[in-house]
Amino acid sequence: MSVTMAAALNTALHDAMEMDDGVVVFGEDVGVLGGVFRITDKLQERFGGTRCFDTPLAESGIVGTAIGMAMYGYKPVVEMQFDGFTYPAFEQLVSHLAKMRNRSRGALTTPVVVRIPYGGGIGAVEHHSESPEAYFAHTAGLKVVSPGTPGDAYSLLREAVSQPDPVIFFEPKRRYWSKEEIELPIEREPFGTAVVRRAATSPGDPASAPTATLFAYGPMVRTCLDAATAAEDEGWDLEVVDLRTLVPLDVATIVDSVQRTGRAVVVHEAQVFAGYGAELAARVTESAFYHLEAPVLRVGGFDIPYPPAKLEEYFLPDVDRVLDAVERSFAF
Amino acid sequence: MSDDAVRPQGVSPNTSDDPAELLPPLEPVQLLDDDGALHDVSGFPLDLKDADHRELYRYMVLSRRADKQSINLQRQGQLGVYASLLGQEAAQVGSAYALDAQDWAFPSYREMGAALVRGVPPEAILHTFRGTWLGDHDPHEHRFGLLSIPIGTQALHAAGFAMGAKFDGADLVVASYFGDGATSEGDAHEALNFAAVFEAPCVFLVQNNQYAISVPLSQQTKAPTIAHKAVGYGMPGYRCDGNDVLATYAVMRRAVDRARQGEGPALVEAVTYRMEAHTTADDPTRYRSDDELAEWQRRDPIARYQSFLEREGILDAATREEIDAEADALAHRLRENVYDAPHGDPRELFEHVYVHPPGTYAEQRALLDRELTSREGGDA
Numbered sequence: 001m002s003v004t005m006a007a008a009l010n011t012a013l014h015d016a017m018e019m020d021d022g023v024v025v026f027g028e029d030v031g032v033l034g035g036v037f038r039i040t041d042k043l044q045e046r047f048g049g050t051r052c053f054d055t056p057l058a059e060s061g062i063v064g065t066a067i068g069m070a071m072y073g074y075k076p077v078v079e080m081q082f083d084g085f086t087y088p089a090f091e092q093l094v095s096h097l098a099k100m101r102n103r104s105r106g107a108l109t110t111p112v113v114v115r116i117p118y119g120g121g122i123g124a125v126e127h128h129s130e131s132p133e134a135y136f137a138h139t140a141g142l143k144v145v146s147p148g149t150p151g152d153a154y155s156l157l158r159e160a161v162s163q164p165d166p167v168i169f170f171e172p173k174r175r176y177w178s179k180e181e182i183e184l185p186i187e188r189e190p191f192g193t194a195v196v197r198r199a200a201t202s203p204g205d206p207a208s209a210p211t212a213t214l215f216a217y218g219p220m221v222r223t224c225l226d227a228a229t230a231a232e233d234e235g236w237d238l239e240v241v242d243l244r245t246l247v248p249l250d251v252a253t254i255v256d257s258v259q260r261t262g263r264a265v266v267v268h269e270a271q272v273f274a275g276y277g278a279e280l281a282a283r284v285t286e287s288a289f290y291h292l293e294a295p296v297l298r299v300g301g302f303d304i305p306y307p308p309a310k311l312e313e314y315f316l317p318d319v320d321r322v323l324d325a326v327e328r329s330f331a332f
Numbered sequence: 333m334s335d336d337a338v339r340p341q342g343v344s345p346n347t348s349d350d351p352a353e354l355l356p357p358l359e360p361v362q363l364l365d366d367d368g369a370l371h372d373v374s375g376f377p378l379d380l381k382d383a384d385h386r387e388l389y390r391y392m393v394l395s396r397r398a399d400k401q402s403i404n405l406q407r408q409g410q411l412g413v414y415a416s417l418l419g420q421e422a423a424q425v426g427s428a429y430a431l432d433a434q435d436w437a438f439p440s441y442r443e444m445g446a447a448l449v450r451g452v453p454p455e456a457i458l459h460t461f462r463g464t465w466l467g468d469h470d471p472h473e474h475r476f477g478l479l480s481i482p483i484g485t486q487a488l489h490a491a492g493f494a495m496g497a498k499f500d501g502a503d504l505v506v507a508s509y510f511g512d513g514a515t516s517e518g519d520a521h522e523a524l525n526f527a528a529v530f531e532a533p534c535v536f537l538v539q540n541n542q543y544a545i546s547v548p549l550s551q552q553t554k555a556p557t558i559a560h561k562a563v564g565y566g567m568p569g570y571r572c573d574g575n576d577v578l579a580t581y582a583v584m585r586r587a588v589d590r591a592r593q594g595e596g597p598a599l600v601e602a603v604t605y606r607m608e609a610h611t612t613a614d615d616p617t618r619y620r621s622d623d624e625l626a627e628w629q630r631r632d633p634i635a636r637y638q639s640f641l642e643r644e645g646i647l648d649a650a651t652r653e654e655i656d657a658e659a660d661a662l663a664h665r666l667r668e669n670v671y672d673a674p675h676g677d678p679r680e681l682f683e684h685v686y687v688h689p690p691g692t693y694a695e696q697r698a699l700l701d702r703e704l705t706s707r708e709g710g711d712a
Contacts, residue, residue: 065492071477072500073496102466104467107467251691
């Protein structure tokens with residue numbers, strides 16, 4: 001059946017709560033309202049007010065109490081209403097959630113899932129379109145995930161809830177209403193498994209089309225697939241790898257792809273400077289240097305604060321910006 | 333389904349409580365005066381037997397002795413830094429003694445006294461300050477959280493833990509320890525608010541020791557007292573003489589009992605004084621006077637309690653000597669276990685970050701292995 005990412009996430013939460021009485025969902029407006037994006041729709045009605053509940057409007061409070069509930073033995077899945085409202089919780093995420101197990105020498109685990117609707121492209125007001133994944137990927141102790149498809153949204157969220165480690169789960173809000181023909185439940189795959197969404201057809205054959213790999217996650221998976229389709233007109237043969245989890249990173253799949261195509265372009269919405277793409281570029285360079293026909297190129301937003309909604313189309317990477325980078329790669 | 337049915341358990345509209353009833357009297361509850369004479373205070377009955385009295389005294393003496401040894405160890409370069417509890421023994425021991433075995437406490441970094449009452453080996457606290465390891469006790473074993481250095485942040489863990497206990501129907505109260513400075517932090521506010529909204533069995537014990545490093549209470553808050561802040565959250569505020577172990581115990585006990593009976597959280601302000609520097613790295617002569625210190629020394633929590641116990645015939649010379657000997661033994665043991673204590677295997681640094689570590693750890697482990705091998709080779 002045709003399933004939206006929003007519905008897949010909602011079903012994943014429902015199924016996780018059904019499976020395990022310890023799973024509790026809380027945050028701002030997640031109860032009666034079902035969340036501002038309706039990701040928690042009807043969970044309170046189905047599971048009651050102690051399994052899915054609204055909290056006071058305080059992000060640090062949400063994450064901090066989730067840590068306490070996790071120490072008690074619950075598995076909290078909390079919602080930060082928007083990316084830009086995650087920052088009040090930064091200290092709890094970085095100084096406590098990420099470090100509790102290490103600080104207690106393994107005695108305490110805090111298996112909290114922090115869901116964050118993130119990224120732009122929906123014409124939102126200021127502070128509602130940010131991509132803060134690099135802060136958390138940079139923080140040891142956290143796992144960082146971003147699904148690019150409805151199927152992955154389901155399976156990765158189920159996997160996140162079953163993880164004993166804390167997970168920051170970035171939901172690409174511009175893809176909430178994207179659809180996929182799938183049957184739920186989908187079997188979970190372990191974290192650290194990137195997927196080749198579109199394979200280059202004849203990599204390594206000098207007589208055929210030039211090849212490159214586009215690396216993406218979350219909202220940019222769709223953009224890269226569109227770019228790969230458009231590239232056919234240019235006679236280019238592009239592979240698209242969806243990272244799915246930023247931490248842990250599936251280095252093997254990445255290296256394998258670059259070894260076949262010889263070129264890599266990494267694409268994300270976040271600003272390029274010190275962004276996740278820099279990590280990926282470094283990994284590829286360190287691991288597949290002699291297979292590279294060109295430097296790894298990065299495509300992202302500009303190094304500016306997120307622009308006003310009417311100007312976001314000039315900020316966000318699109319098919320043209322991706323193909324421009326591919327062209328530069330081929331020019332080497 | 334009715335609207336009520338989907339409301340979180342325990343979340344009811346504000347009750348008809350008269351907010352004025354939540355307010356504390358300005359004068360702290362005091363059961364022992366400065367000379368150690370006992371006064372009954374209505375509403376705060378004592379349920380202590382002679383053996384309990386001796387235990388309270390014992391824990392205070394042990395705390396002070398362990399504290400002194402910790403400062404010595406720091407002076408001798410054995411600890412990176414240490415935060416003394418000198419003067420706060422009654423506030424810590426009295427409050428922790430009001431908890432039952434199944435209850436939990438979430439400390440800041442100055443709670444050696446509360447830790448002792450909970451059975452946490454003081455070595456574990458000192459290993460944190462020595463840097464042997466970040467935390468060295470199992471919180472579940474002693475129902476005592478890790479020391480928390482970022483100010484006030486642990487109050488949210490306490491509130492969340494108490495929410496969990498409430499949802500689970502457990503007979504369990506959580507004590508959240510923090511200081512006067514922490515009451516300015518957003519996390520402390522959020523913890524008080526969450527605990528109140530969810531009617532969580534959490535008692536917030538504020539040791540008002542008058543200073544946040546160098547900043548006095550008068551620059552920390554314009555509230556009449558810290559306990560007055562409670563009314564803003566819809567919970568009762570209590571104020572006790574934190575240098576009076578009986579008053580601290582009785583007030584804390586009342587707050588803990590009502591939390592256990594499902595009446596929700598409370599804020600207890602224990603008015604006390606940090607007689608030592610903020611930490612061994614601090615110089616308090618720059619911000620407070622000798623006269624002020626002398627005034628608080630006159631109100632020493634242990635001397636006051638001792639004179640009460642001796643007058644009542646609860647503490648004889650033999651018992652006192654026994655306790656002093658135990659304190660000496662504890663100090664000796666601390667020194668034995670901490671002095672030049674080796675750190676563990678550096679390979680353990682990778683062990684506890686994740687349950688399932690990312691693959692990238694393999695190459696960093698291998699790098700550390702090579703470095704260790706080369707060091708060992710160099711040493712040979």
